[in-house]
Amino acid sequence: MNPSDPPAQRDPSDFLADAPGEPKWQEYSSGGRLAERLSGTVAEQLSNAIEARGVATLAVSGGRTPIPVFVALSERDIAWDKVIVTLVDERFVDTSSPRSNAALVIQRLLQRHAANAAFESLYEPVADAAMSAEVASRRLANLPQPFDVVMLGMGTDGHTASFFPKGDRLDEALDPKGEPRIVSMDAPDAGEPRLTWTLPALVNGRFIHLHIEGVEKKNVLFDALSDQESPYPIRAIFNHAKTTISIWYAPAEG
Numbered sequence: 692m693n694p695s696d697p698p699a700q701r702d703p704s705d706f707l708a709d710a711p712g713e714p715k716w717q718e719y720s721s722g723g724r725l726a727e728r729l730s731g732t733v734a735e736q737l738s739n740a741i742e743a744r745g746v747a748t749l750a751v752s753g754g755r756t757p758i759p760v761f762v763a764l765s766e767r768d769i770a771w772d773k774v775i776v777t778l779v780d781e782r783f784v785d786t787s788s789p790r791s792n793a794a795l796v797i798q799r800l801l802q803r804h805a806a807n808a809a810f811e812s813l814y815e816p817v818a819d820a821a822m823s824a825e826v827a828s829r830r831l832a833n834l835p836q837p838f839d840v841v842m843l844g845m846g847t848d849g850h851t852a853s854f855f856p857k858g859d860r861l862d863e864a865l866d867p868k869g870e871p872r873i874v875s876m877d878a879p880d881a882g883e884p885r886l887t888w889t890l891p892a893l894v895n896g897r898f899i900h901l902h903i904e905g906v907e908k909k910n911v912l913f914d915a916l917s918d919q920e921s922p923y924p925i926r927a928i929f930n931h932a933k934t935t936i937s938i939w940y941a942p943a944e945g
């Protein structure tokens with residue numbers, strides 16, 4: 692190949708079989724359209740969970756990508772007073788920090804119709820992230836699980852939730868036989884200590900959505916999907932999910 696050739700276009704069908712149980716690829720021309728459809732799907736899944744069990748649990752990611760989905764979801768008229776929202780992961784900062792995922796959820800999701808939802812954060816105002824993880828795990832021990840809907844994002848380093856490459860507790864967090872609980876995570880590229888639900892809490896979710904935008908993330912995901920032994924932490928979700936994972940993709944961010 693000539694170095695000036697454009698990179699080869701990779702197609703999701705090279706990695707994903709169109710078969711029951713296989714991850715499902717859903718591509719949209721813009722983040723706005725994606726947010727409209729994803730919010731509709733999640734709202735329906737939450738409503739069905741409420742109808743079946745009287746309560747629904749929704750675990751969401753932080754970061755920038757989900758913001759339009761949060762806004763669209765908050766406008767869906769469902770029985771939000773029967774929904775418990777939690778985070779798949781958090782930065783060890785309080786809500787006064789612009790890096791707080793709890794603050795993001797409060798400002799963008801728990802508004803309009805969704806203002807009636809209950810929210811369970813992962814952060815505790817204690818000495819360090821490890822202690823925060825312990826206290827939050829105890830507080831959330833009775834949170835209804837499996838989560839009805841899990842909404843994941845991904846970084847360009849292949850992390851999802853706070854399963855960061857080189858994380859000090861990555862093995863513990865990714866142990867498929869471990870308990871669903873919260874652990875702390877220190878990693879060189881995480882910015883600050885983190886808090887994350889462990890892999891079993893996320894892969895047991897009744898519905899799992901992975902939302903990525905931009906070609907760079909798509910290529911990282913394709914690398915992870917093409918190799919079952921891939922070191923990208925996102926791979927663990929695909930290896931252990933108990934349900935079909937829906938991948939939501941828009942080429943341009945925002």
Ligand SMILES: O=C(O)[C@H](O)[C@@H](O)[C@H](O)[C@H](O)COP(=O)(O)O
Nearest residue numbers: 752753754755756844845846852
């Ligand atoms: O707190 C966090 O950072 C997230 O929960 C994290 O797992 C996120 O999903 C990815 O880092 C993608 O973040 P962006 O959407 O900002 O790219």
